[in-house]
Amino acid sequence: MTDWPILSTVTFLPLLGAAFILLIRGDEATIARNSRHVALWTSVVAFGICLLLILDFDTTTAEFQFEEYAPWLPEFGIGYHLGVDGISVFFLLLTTFLVPICIISCWEAVKTRVREYMIAFLVLETMMIGVFSSLDMLMFYIFFEGQLIPMFLIIGIWGGARRVYSAYKFFLYTLLGSVLFLLAILFMYLQAGTTDIPALMNEVWAPAVQTWLWLALFASFAVKLPMWPFHTWLPDAHVEAPTAGSVILAGILLKMGGYGFLRFSLPMFPDASEFFAPFVFSLSVVAVIYTSLVALMQQDMKKLIAYSSVAHMGIVTIGLFTFNAQGIEGGIFQMLSHGVVSAALFLIVGVVYDRVHSREIASYGGLVHRMPVYALVFMVITLASIGLPATSGFVGEFLIFVGVFQVNTWVAMLGLTGVILGAAYMLWLYRRVIFGELTKENLKSITDLKMREIGFFAPLVVLVLFMGIYPKPFLDVLHVSVENLVAQTQMARTGGADVVADLLPDALARALR
Amino acid sequence: MFATAPDVAGSELDFLGHNFDALTVICILLFVGAMGKSAQFLLHTWLPDAMEGPTPVSALIHAATMVTAGVFLVARCSPLFEYAPIALAVVTFVGATTAIFAATIAITQNDIKRVIAYSTCSQLGYMFFACGVSAYSAGMFHLTTHAFFKALLFLGAGSVIHAMSDEQDMRKMGGIWKAIPLTYLLMWIGSLALAGVPFFSGFFSKDVILESAFAAATGLGHYAFAAGIAAAVLTALYSWRLIILTFHGKPRADEKVMAHVHESPPIMTVPLILLAVGAIVSGYLLLPMVGSHSDFWGTSILVLPHHNALEGAHHVDFWVKALPTIVAVIGILAAYFLYMAKPHLPGVIAQRLRPLYLFSYNKWYFDELYDWAFVRPAKYLGYGLWKQGDGGVIDGIGPDGVAAAAAAIARRVVKLQSGYVYHYAFLMLAGVAVIITWYLILG
Numbered sequence: 001m002t003d004w005p006i007l008s009t010v011t012f013l014p015l016l017g018a019a020f021i022l023l024i025r026g027d028e029a030t031i032a033r034n035s036r037h038v039a040l041w042t043s044v045v046a047f048g049i050c051l052l053l054i055l056d057f058d059t060t061t062a063e064f065q066f067e068e069y070a071p072w073l074p075e076f077g078i079g080y081h082l083g084v085d086g087i088s089v090f091f092l093l094l095t096t097f098l099v100p101i102c103i104i105s106c107w108e109a110v111k112t113r114v115r116e117y118m119i120a121f122l123v124l125e126t127m128m129i130g131v132f133s134s135l136d137m138l139m140f141y142i143f144f145e146g147q148l149i150p151m152f153l154i155i156g157i158w159g160g161a162r163r164v165y166s167a168y169k170f171f172l173y174t175l176l177g178s179v180l181f182l183l184a185i186l187f188m189y190l191q192a193g194t195t196d197i198p199a200l201m202n203e204v205w206a207p208a209v210q211t212w213l214w215l216a217l218f219a220s221f222a223v224k225l226p227m228w229p230f231h232t233w234l235p236d237a238h239v240e241a242p243t244a245g246s247v248i249l250a251g252i253l254l255k256m257g258g259y260g261f262l263r264f265s266l267p268m269f270p271d272a273s274e275f276f277a278p279f280v281f282s283l284s285v286v287a288v289i290y291t292s293l294v295a296l297m298q299q300d301m302k303k304l305i306a307y308s309s310v311a312h313m314g315i316v317t318i319g320l321f322t323f324n325a326q327g328i329e330g331g332i333f334q335m336l337s338h339g340v341v342s343a344a345l346f347l348i349v350g351v352v353y354d355r356v357h358s359r360e361i362a363s364y365g366g367l368v369h370r371m372p373v374y375a376l377v378f379m380v381i382t383l384a385s386i387g388l389p390a391t392s393g394f395v396g397e398f399l400i401f402v403g404v405f406q407v408n409t410w411v412a413m414l415g416l417t418g419v420i421l422g423a424a425y426m427l428w429l430y431r432r433v434i435f436g437e438l439t440k441e442n443l444k445s446i447t448d449l450k451m452r453e454i455g456f457f458a459p460l461v462v463l464v465l466f467m468g469i470y471p472k473p474f475l476d477v478l479h480v481s482v483e484n485l486v487a488q489t490q491m492a493r494t495g496g497a498d499v500v501a502d503l504l505p506d507a508l509a510r511a512l513r
Numbered sequence: 514m515f516a517t518a519p520d521v522a523g524s525e526l527d528f529l530g531h532n533f534d535a536l537t538v539i540c541i542l543l544f545v546g547a548m549g550k551s552a553q554f555l556l557h558t559w560l561p562d563a564m565e566g567p568t569p570v571s572a573l574i575h576a577a578t579m580v581t582a583g584v585f586l587v588a589r590c591s592p593l594f595e596y597a598p599i600a601l602a603v604v605t606f607v608g609a610t611t612a613i614f615a616a617t618i619a620i621t622q623n624d625i626k627r628v629i630a631y632s633t634c635s636q637l638g639y640m641f642f643a644c645g646v647s648a649y650s651a652g653m654f655h656l657t658t659h660a661f662f663k664a665l666l667f668l669g670a671g672s673v674i675h676a677m678s679d680e681q682d683m684r685k686m687g688g689i690w691k692a693i694p695l696t697y698l699l700m701w702i703g704s705l706a707l708a709g710v711p712f713f714s715g716f717f718s719k720d721v722i723l724e725s726a727f728a729a730a731t732g733l734g735h736y737a738f739a740a741g742i743a744a745a746v747l748t749a750l751y752s753w754r755l756i757i758l759t760f761h762g763k764p765r766a767d768e769k770v771m772a773h774v775h776e777s778p779p780i781m782t783v784p785l786i787l788l789a790v791g792a793i794v795s796g797y798l799l800l801p802m803v804g805s806h807s808d809f810w811g812t813s814i815l816v817l818p819h820h821n822a823l824e825g826a827h828h829v830d831f832w833v834k835a836l837p838t839i840v841a842v843i844g845i846l847a848a849y850f851l852y853m854a855k856p857h858l859p860g861v862i863a864q865r866l867r868p869l870y871l872f873s874y875n876k877w878y879f880d881e882l883y884d885w886a887f888v889r890p891a892k893y894l895g896y897g898l899w900k901q902g903d904g905g906v907i908d909g910i911g912p913d914g915v916a917a918a919a920a921a922i923a924r925r926v927v928k929l930q931s932g933y934v935y936h937y938a939f940l941m942l943a944g945v946a947v948i949i950t951w952y953l954i955l956g
Binding site: 169173221229230232233235290293294295296297298409410413421424 | 772898916
């Protein structure tokens with residue numbers, strides 16, 4: 001099995017599926033039906049392969065595994081290089097796990113242009129897997145940017161009323177950040193003569209160079225993550241995107257910023273990362289409290305969840321920039337947990353949206369009387385979002401705050417304030433939607449979850465509880481890679497942060513401190 | 514963790530930019546958690562509201578078990594708290610304050626369950642200040658006896674509510690003791706235990722707490738003793754106010770309800786009887802918990818030798834031992850006088866002392882204060898940040914602003930391309946003139 005190019009298979013299988021869908025012939029209904037099935041089975045097989053991959057994964061080494069290399073443009077030092085380590089392998093699994101769920105979730109909701117929709121989704125899956133598996137910076141960039149196209153189409157064609165505004169905002173915003181990322185890649189390539197990520201990790205950059213490269217990468221990842229104040233595209237995009245689009249957006253796309261920090265900023269520019277850590281902490285703390293307060297006042301369920309995502313990602317960035325194993329492991333775990341939880345939350349909104357066609361909180365209330373199973377699922381996920389013990393949210397947050405308390409108690413305290421506000425807005429949302437009297441006429445005949453819906457909620461709920469009760473298998477895989485990353489940053493940070501500070505203009509340095 | 518506490522004692526911890534004594538910070542933070550769980554002063558507002566839940570849930574969660582978790586936490590962490598005297602002082606102060614504070618509210622509430630809820634709050638305060646003066650075992654003792662009689666009172670109240678067709682307001686009860694004699698009797702037992710009348714369980718546990726507070730011989734200990742005695746008067750007062758308003762006097766419910774008043778079925782009364790037995794005998798049975806030479810707790814509770822208030826409790830003056838009983842009797846008599854003998858008097862007093870009455874009736878205005886201090890600002894801030902912050906500033910300067918600026922610039926640039934040859938010719942000539950002039954001047 002070792003010589004089987006397993007990563008390439010996973011990456012390009014969805015693309016193959018998309019090509020297959022293109023070949024389907026027949027009348028409209030046939031095309032729609034067959035497209036759905038092809039998309040579903042392709043993504044399920046991709047998930048299966050990923051499961052095999054994780055079973056075969058060696059948790060004792062921090063080296064990249066399942067590596068594939070082919071010279072692509074050898075004279076330019078650019079290669080086709082794939083591989084995963086403990087950090088990226090779970091993102092791969094998360095992606096392939098969520099895509100089939102998305103496809104089932106829009107089985108009936110999407111009625112127009114089904115073929116095109118499924119193609120867009122499969123292309124998107126290839127791009128997302130590519131981001132997490134590529135070990136060449138140029139390839140990473142291509143996948144990183146490439147996914148904007150299908151996502152742009154998904155929001156812009158199958159979205160809500162203001163879909164065009166949102167699609168453009170999303171596209172231009174992320175593209176702007178990425179342009180700086182591209183500049184950084186060009187610079188690094190010209191300096192090092194290669195775009196190979198493992199090779200670049202061994203490169204030592206002068207502190208001043210680190211600063212500028214770090215900032216360029218930060219521009220891209222901060223928009224993607226999104227960090228305050230670059231987050232305003234997210235609520236708009238979420239509100240207008242179709243349910244499955246929101247799921248992918250919250251579940252996977254937001255994680256790419258965090259993954260970028262882990263893969264590039266921390267190991268390649270440790271001095272700059274250390275220097276900018278207080279800056280990242282400040283933005284994250286502002287994000288956590290600011291967006292939690294904003295979430296409290298939202299009248300639109302999807303917007304509320306979108307703002308809660310920004311708050312949760314703020315906690316993630318706090319964890320990543322602690323430079324200790326607990327903080328970083330917590331950050332990664334929290335990203336995985338948030339991937340599952342926020343995906344489930346958007347699906348939960350999708351369920352009632354399909355029935356009532358309203359996202360306003362005010363148009364619901366008392367759903368527990370008609371939809372007990374739905375109320376149960378919603379409750380488990382709400383509690384996971386709050387971070388109650390025995391749910392996945394708790395493990396990540398706990399590790400992050402253990403990590404950050406050692407670094408800065410203020411950040412820990414203010415971050416925890418955000419967690420309390422998180423409980424406030426989620427429980428209030430739950431109360432307003434689920435409890436109370438069922439008075440609205442159009443809700444009196446609302447039906448509980450169908451088998452198909454239970455089918456895609458069940459794995460999410462099980463996973464949330466499993467990750468919360470027994471996180472060891474996940475942390476085991478993460479551990480060696482994270483330790484290695486911490487060692488890497490520690491080794492490289494030889495008082496470099498002060499050197500960086502000397503090179504920056506004084507005022508700027510003071511402001512950042 | 515407990516074994517290392519003596520070594521950690523005295524070391525410092527950086528918290529929020531300042532260096533504090535590590536154990537003091539840890540213990541105070543632990544205590545804040547315990548305060549929330551056990552509904553102590555400032556963090557108490559949730560408990561009475563949680564009484565909206567079903568009565569058996571109130572009895573189990575809000576009286577006997579869950580709310581006492583905070584007391585348990587402090588007692589369990591005695592090896593830490595013993596080395597953090599400042600934290601112990603905080604515990605004593607908050608506990609004593611809660612004991613008297615909650616009692617002042619309980620005397621004016623009209624919802625039968627709310628009275629008992631505030632009573633729980635107050636009794637938890639007793640347990641805490643017992644821990645605060647290092648009499649952890651006394652706190653645990655009271656926790657145990659309290660579980661019996663408070664669950665009894667709650668379920669008894671549930672039985673009353675059941676009999677009154679789901680009415681919880683005591684102003685609409687009265688005159689039903691003959692209809693439900695068993696419940697009436699059981700409520701008496703619960704109240705006697707709660708008030709600390711001799712030979713009922715509360716007597717033993719409350720006495721030892723108050724004596725320990727006195728024996729601690731510190732300023733805060735005396736404060737706790739005084740607050741505890743004052744709260745004991747009020748406890749007896751509100752307990753018999755509850756009994757008299759609920760069971761005696763003229764029926765104030767409408768006839769339909771009164772016709773339905775009936776004793777609860779055995780499934781409700783048998784548990785009550787069992788609890789009543791506990792409320793009577795648990796005091797005797799568990800007395801070794803606080804015995805002077807008993808080994809009940811083994812090594813699970815640590816008390817440093819110079820903190821031994823519990824030992825001192827056995828040697829206080831007689832008046833200190835007798836006072837709790839005396840004030841309990843005074844409270845009962847006062848309640849009888851006010852609500853039975855002269856039932857118009859409470860109304861008159863409430864009129865005369867209207868500000869004080871309203872202050873108590875509105876629970877010291879804590880709900881309003883918190884609404885004003887936290888809920889409204891949070892909502893206001895959230896709304897402002899959303900509309901002004903995100904919508905105005907960030908989007909205005911960011912994406913929308915950039916888009917608008919790009920459009921505006923493009924509109925102006927478009928005007929240059931008019932398509933008329935003479936416009937272009939004119940600009941060319943003007944440009945030539947400028948360049949020539951430039952070179953002529955520079956030479």
